[in-house]
Amino acid sequence: MEDVIRVEHLKKSYGDILAVDDLSFSVKRGRVFGLLGANGAGKSTSIECILGTKNADHGLISVLGMSPISNRKELFQRVGVQFQEVHYQENIRVGELCEITASLYSKPADYKSLLKEFGVADKINAFVKELSGGQRQRLFIVLALIPDPEVVFLDELTTGLDARARRDVWQILARLKAAGLTILLTSHFMDEVEILCDEICILKRGKPVFQGTVEDAIKQSVQVKFEDAYLWFTDEEVAEE
């Protein structure tokens, strides 16, 4: 199967601080890949380097066989992105934000049916800032899907949501995965990673400390639960022995 995302020996430092140290992985079409780690472990920097909003110091990156920097305009016709916080104009309405987003792409999906599919169609005339956390997160997924993408990047999509809203988002992602979309996500919730991700990479202070399936992570760490395995990999005392 074809590699949709390919990262080889990615390195990025800010001054003396090494934010990402030799990260390599690839994601095949239709798979869900989870990038995990504590705050400051280098997840967002990695995503930004992969998307080309930050320049990597070293390493090869390709998405859908293209460079995010030199093939930017062509590549981002086919890629959906949701940053940790979606950045929108003050006083903009849901419909207006969707309309602007759709106008950026040559063959956008119909945002009205996406809004309906994600249960926020009745909010089309509401101000974005007045949506509840769950509604806003659904809107952000809609925005990431407007390009009708082959691959989406979702950065901490469920942070700040209540349990119900989180479950709803999982269902949505499971549906997208079933529809053949390739997904790269970051998350702090191990239950959702366990359910959604085919493969994970755990970062610890910029270094990948584990790569593989959730089952492998549990096996390798000699733990019973994945959350314990994750903590085992990221915990300072235990891991450094």
Added chain:
Amino acid sequence: MNAYKTMLKTELKLSLRGMDMLIFAIIMPLVVLVVLGIIYGNKPAFEGAAYTFIEQSFGALSTIAICAGGVMGLPLVVSDYRGKQILKRFKVTPVSPGMILIVEVTMYFLYALVSLLTLFAVAAIFFGFRMQGGILQFILGWMLVMISMFSIGMMVGGIAKNAKIAGIIASALYFPMLIFSGATLPYEVMPATMQRVVDLLPLTQGIKILKSATLGLTMDHVMIPIAVMAVIAAICSFVAIRFFKWE
């Protein structure tokens, strides 16, 4: 083109929803015009002058919207969109983040144009205003002043650390120029000493060009103001492009 049109439409809606520009760029110049009209009526600018006081002030009034959009509107919106990372978000789309800047410039150009047209209509209908000089000369001068003021705004918005600092710099530029450059308070009523001080404001120079064009005076004695505007435009554009911060 589709993206440009959609964005322009939405940004205009957002701007009108905010009301600020409607008040400061469209209504305020009209209010000043009407006040000056009530005070001076159709009187000549001074005894024996071939033009009226309103005709003398028209060029100045037409810069109020340019000043509001260029020196206040642009820096605020550019720094705000950078702070909210809207500019950055465009980097992961097929459209360049420069597009939104072009959209903003277009929007403030439209405000200035609407202000110019409404001022012209009101002045012509109610205060017997006649353009004594060449329309083309006036338009060229008006464009030059706009490019110069917008480049100042783009520079401030492009390099200011955050929206707060951009706001402070914008206020420090906007209010003195609005009040003292002759845009609202007529230059001619100021004492000579004061005139020499306010001559240092870029907009004062710009207004001299427009005044000369409106009144059909020779362009020879506004060569210095023209040069000043061109130099400001060149320097500020260079700094804005060279040092612009996208995030």
